[in-house]
Amino acid sequence: MKSPYTPEYRRGAARLVIDTGRTIVAVAREIGVGEALLGRWVAAERARSGGGERPLDVDERAELDRLRREVAELRMDNEFLGKAAAFFASKHDRRNGSR
CATH class of the missing domain: 1.10.10 (Arc Repressor Mutant, subunit A)
Structure with a gap:
């Protein structure tokens, strides 16, 4: 197969x-x-x-860990901003009589 x-x-x-x-x-x-x-x-x-x-040395491993944390935080921020934008867009639509 x-x-x-x-x-x-x-x-x-x-x-x-x-x-x-x-x-x-x-x-x-x-x-x-x-x-x-x-x-x-x-x-x-x-x-x-x-x-x-070659395996990562201590400094490279620390930098990699820091960057992973930063990426996770940025993803959460991005998700929050997307939800906030959707919320405010829906409020704006209601005020203009679209809903």
Whole structure:
């Protein structure tokens, strides 16, 4: 049976784990694949790339963690602003007799 995932998709999913330092479990949940399957993809990608990846040092890991927190905050801010814009647009419509 042919895999429903293209080689490019498998490599990209594996790179999410390798490049970001996130766990296989977290990435697997995010993209909706099994942990064991993603683990095989990661192992294959590491073998393909020669395993020459150096782990992040303490400063790089701290910066990555800070940036992840910042991205999460910005996503929450963006979601809030979208809801606020929708709320004020609906109030404006009611005042103009549209509703």
